[in-house]
Amino acid sequence: MYIFVLLKKNMLIAVLILVLSIALVALLFAPSSAITVSVDNSWCEHLVQEIIESRNSAVLDGDTEKIKSFYDTNTRYGLWAFEHQQKKVKYLHTWADKQGINFKEINTKVVVRSAKKKGDGFSINFLANNEYKYIYENSPEEVNVMRIGTYHSMDVMPVEDNWLITREWYTDPFADSLESDNIKISEFKEFILNNSPRDFSNLNKRRLQAVEYADRYCGAAGEEKYGFSYNKKYKNYNPLGGDCANFASQILFEGGKFRKTGAWNYDKDGSRAWVNAQAFKDYMLYSGRASLISYGSYNKVFKSSYKLLPGDIIAYEKKGKVTHISVVTGADSKGYTLVNCHNTDRYRVPWDLGWSDGSIRFWFIRVHY
Helix, strand or coil: CHHHHHHHHHHHHHHHHHHHHHHHHHHHHCCHHHCCCCCCHHHHHHHHHHHHHHHHHHHHHCCHHHHHCCECCCCHHHHHHHHHHHHHHHHHHHHHHHHCEEEEEEEEEEEEEEEEEECCEEEEEEEEEEEEEEEECCEEEEEEEEEEEEEEEEEEEEECCEEEEEEEEECCCCHHHCCHHHCCCHHHHHHHHCCCCCCCCCCCHHHHHHHHHHHHCCHHHCCHHHCCCCCCCCCCCHHHCCCHHHHHHHHHHHHCCCCCCCCCCECCCECHHHHCHHHHHHHHHHCCCEEEEEEECHHHHCHHHHHCCCCCEEEEEECCEEEEEEEEEEECCCCCEEEEECCCEEEEEECCCCCCCCCCEEEEEEECC
């Protein structure tokens, strides 16, 4: 009996050695992309921060050749990412010319959410809190600040002595306006530059509270002390098509103190009028809780944008359907209306930035607080 037990023990040891040997061989000869390796998120954060800051400098200068140096354009996705960035830079500078402004700084705070080894490089998911500082040509002493928050998936690889972007995906805040030739500069620049700051000192309490909520929960565009997060009491609908109407509804309910109704409500999930951009716009107008200031293309509604007050609504229509909602939160040093929203998160951003395509129609909506 003792000999039998001893044999079983020796057999078990032999089997364990065999299994470990096979696992070791598999690990040694497996492709690097198949091996899970512990990654230092702080190191990746530092790497991405350096890349983004250098790219921001090139964006300010409009230097597309320098921008190209951050991408591996020998790869399909690296080339696509560069070409998209190139269009984005052209749009941003064309919009600035229309506005009569100069961008002075772009400062980005990167927060890495996850990182993993991918071949010889890394695949990194992060949020970017992008702060833009701009001045108007005829009043350079007054600096305006806006923030845009974006969520990125980026692959970086070592190429010679540099780290290059081989793939970058994110929801681009300017994607609806990359055909920048649609912007008619001369018609608007003089009017904008001749305006003055607007006085919002007489806003009622509910409007002020709505704006406070919009600033507090604007996600990746918000302040670092709030964790760049949405209000966790509510579902994030971005993965389901967009969170803009959900955020606008929260602003009106939590901040503006509008009561829920049978059509407009949230209980573990939002009703259609609460979460759908088209339905939200229709509900606000047909319920009597809001009224229309103006509707039409940028050319048609441009001047009436100065009538919008903090707490009002802008709905953005593409091909006959409202696809986005933003909430007015203020005006800049020339009285130009600023908005907050979710999806590509915005904090105090000029209302048409990213929406300058000639086919887009705007609904300016007065909310009755």
